[in-house]
Amino acid sequence: MSSPSQSNRQQRLLDGESGAFADPASMPSIDRAQLDPIAADVALQRLIDAAKQWHFQAGRLLHATESVGHLDAFQWLHHNPLGERCLWRSRDGQTLWAGIGAAVVLTASADGDYDDLFTHMHHVLEHHDKAFLGGIAFNHRPGDSEWQDFPAARFILPAVALRQQGDHHELQINLYASSHEAFVRQRQQLVHTLESLKLAWPEHIDPASSDPVQRQDHMVFSACRRRIHEVLHQIDQGELEKAVLARRVDVLLDHVVPAFPVLQRWQKNNQGCFAFAFEMGSSLFMGCTPERLFRREGHYIATEALAGTMTRDSNPETDAFLARELLNDPKLSLEHQLVAGFIQAQLQPLTEQLYSPSLPGVIKLDRIQHRYLPISGQLRPGVSDAQLLSCLHPTPAVCGVPKVAAQALIQQLEATQRGWYSGAVGLVSPQTVEFAVAIRSALVRGNQVSCFSGVGIVAGSEPETEWQELEAKISSFLDALMR
């Protein structure tokens, strides 16, 4: 129960925001855990005052930070479509960044061209406790229609960021301009965004879910079987050992897809996954992935091999039996071992020492479980983030072995472009750089959503089993979408 003075404050916030709940009888209550109204309100006003007092400084980051009470980042983004939005949540849930609008946007138009990007990002950030969020494509093809808003690489420093580290939540604002004219324009935009920003919203107004109006599978089972046979044939011929085949399913709803509430449900069903979202133009790419590409802190790198999949069962004994099968099955071992071997071989020349447990473990998700092997090490002096990204991406978890042969076969067999699906997404801060593999992901455009999933094909793959695996991966997303 809230006190009368708290209720008044809640009402004032709601009235100020939209005027929609002026009648106390019809006013929904606010989730108390969601917000400390005074802190958020005052913090926001302080940030507006700070921005108004900024003076132009060429090529210097202007910034301000205020602590706030607990804000639900997914709902905050959902209720504030005031500029391009982005989100990054670490796998342990301890770190979350959400952004609205852009202070700095950095892009690359070709794959592998990451050196300048990282140099530039670190130059802008200096030592500040801030982060660029962004990602890279699987392999960039200019002119792809559904991916046209997504270049080979793109990173943004949000204009307004909500940062959560453990229990500490803060709002940050940023501005970086190279001319006085740009400074004036960007500051005006920033103040406007802050003055429009909602920090409170009615509780549990979750957009109603509905059945899809239409579903289009870009690869039906017969085509999938044909492609798997083609990969198996090439494996027989000794051309390659593994290739990952991907599938796209489009779903049309009768309303705009509520991307952030869907992502929040998806993430809640899959604790222990990264969550990410990047809005660009009228598209939004988001996902809930279990797979880390790498995390670097100082000279320390942590990565992993995650591949090989088994279904789950509601009966714990059967589920444990399936996990043992996952660890013992030779085809699943090979599928996973090819990823681990690649990562270890790529990192060997860049590290002093590389550590892994002798046996893999299991990661459990809502509908499936995976083989998992952590790999960590001490980087040699001078190894850069750009180098790590180029040497690890794409791993055989999303591409194949050998890499070049698999890339060519994927390009030949897959009917649709992957864009940022199976690329890498993450966060670049002065202290930490972390990328996740952008699988279990979907591209939202208005009331349409394209979701993607892939399977690793190795000797011993059976089309029916691989098809079920593709279905299981996609249905985790459809559960969150349709609920």
Ligand SMILES: C=C(O[C@@H]1C=C(C(=O)O)C=C[C@H]1O)C(=O)O
């Ligand atoms: C390619 C995807 O996932 C990859 C393929 C897996 C497999 O085939 O067993 C498991 C995890 C990932 O390495 C995807 O989910 O889209």
Ligand SMILES: [Mg+2]
């Ligand atoms: Mg598999």
